[in-house]
Amino acid sequence: MNLTFTRTLCALTLGAGMAVALVAQAQSPSAEDQIKFRKAGYSFMSWNMGKIKAQVVDGSVAYDPAQVEAAARAIAGIANSGMGALFGPGTDEDVGDQRTRARPELFQNFPDVATLGNNMNRAADNLLEQAQTGDQAKIRAAFGELGQTCKACHDKYRAR
Template identity: 65%
Template sequence: MKKAIALGILSLTLATAASAQVKPEDQIKFRQAGYSFMSWNMGKIKANLEGEYNPQQVQAAATAIAGIAGSGMGALYGPGTEKDIGNLKTRVKPEFFQEMPNVGKLATDFNNAAANLAKVAATGDKAAVQKAFADTGSTCKACHDKYRME
């Protein structure tokens, strides 16, 4: 577990260094787009779990979520992205940038849950997907509750 947290912190640190190549306003736009796309795919999975279950749709959505989660989105939280820029708004609380060890743990938890969701979705087992989906959602909520402004 300590290795996973350390890896998460290292990933965020390296990602922050890489973010210097992208303007802060673009970092905010890109991360918002990534989260919107993941949210849309979470909605597709939810609709499948609540209605007619299509394992191919669920697998495609879960794969997309895992891909974005593992894409290095930590690079989109560079200096200058902790505040609004012009009319571009961010909902990240300032504490996010001051509590990197906890952020690293939350990011690692989310990445692991998203990867597991994709793995489970590939089996087509609706009950297993339902559990993995709930686990992934709870990792999203953990970060939102602590670091996202309404």
């Protein structure tokens, strides 16, 4: 009886493990979707950077602290969302309708890319922290720092 219970428990555990693996595989986006999702994320960050730039750097739009904070929150949220997972196998070249501007070197230098990504995450978090103060000079400085982290990666790993 004890042996039967052990076998049943092992079978249930194995079955549950296989089910989790199948669900994880089913939820893993295709290479085409990974490119689409990462482009969407970066586009959304860019749009929010533009809102902050217009209000705090250029002054072409009236400063609204709530809007700047919301934009900084969106940027930090995307930066810290695990976007690195969207640079999976097969995303180093165009797939279907999706075109990538990631250079092949990106996929050969993941440790450097991770460092650059961590720098961006910290800068995005700092931008949010400064946006919460409402101090435009601090926001402007944090915005510049974040822009430099973006540029550092683009200069190395983004095709023009």
